[in-house]
Amino acid sequence: MLRQWIKGWRHAFKLDPDRVLSDRALERICLSGTDAVIVGGTEGVTQNNSRELLDRVSEYPVKCVQEVSGLESVVPGLDGYLIPTVLNAGDLQWVVGLQHQAVKKFGEWIPWEDLAVLGYVVLNPNSRVARLTGSRTELASSDVTAYGRIAEHLFHLPALYVEYSGVYGDPSIVEAARNGLDSTQLIYGGGVSNEEQARRMAAVADTVIVGNLVYRNADAAVETVHWVKETTRLSGV
């Protein structure tokens, strides 16, 4: 069951089907010791470019799932699908609207056990995902804690994803999310590019996701695996 499986992830890479990655860099990422490779992005994602990247990753022993961001880009037959819902979106479309359309479209073909819903809180106002979803990013710590509680106690989501895509986030905000959570998994993603940043977020979050760094500096990206995995997640932060 995917929602159980993702609980064991400490580190994952997110690869964008709309960006170019050399075979050499892909090999290094896939053999890095990361727990999973997530294929997905906000813009320019199609079924063709997703399938192509998923096929390339499948040459390696690493676990690989698709993060679905559009109805047309779903690639059937994979081991797992991450389904975002953006809790602080400005329009219901990104909370439950597109998901409703997808369930209507795919209906009985959906392998429910292989899906896990991620409750996103999008916090970088300049990211494409924030602009696309009209996310309300001016949040206080108490707002983020409340989203954590909603994710866990009202919606029973397997994971809350604190998303700073493109910039390194505010650790105190990630801690605020942590304060709202008990058993729901806390995922952090955004701007991790050096050891201090990787270790700082790994001390608070259950799972750290690294994306853009793969395309800027694959060597450093590979290093993040060790930095995150060597760090103990602190309790009570």
Ligand SMILES: CC(C)=CCC/C(C)=C/CC/C(C)=C/CC/C(C)=C/CC/C(C)=C/CC/C(C)=C/CC/C(C)=C/COP(=O)(O)OP(=O)(O)O
């Ligand atoms: C046999 C068969 C057909 C099988 C398939 C069955 C199946 C798996 C069906 C899917 C079921 C389902 C419920 C799908 C949901 C589909 C959907 C469209 C959901 C909405 C997703 C959503 C809210 C998207 C908004 C954007 C978003 C949150 C994307 C997540 C990824 C993300 C944040 C990437 C970061 O983007 P990046 O490219 O890095 O850009 P920026 O850094 O600039 O933000």
Ligand SMILES: O=P(O)(O)OC[C@@H](O)CO
């Ligand atoms: O690309 P970066 O900034 O590393 O963020 C990772 C991930 O959270 C993006 O969805």
Ligand SMILES: [Mg+2]
């Ligand atoms: Mg990005």
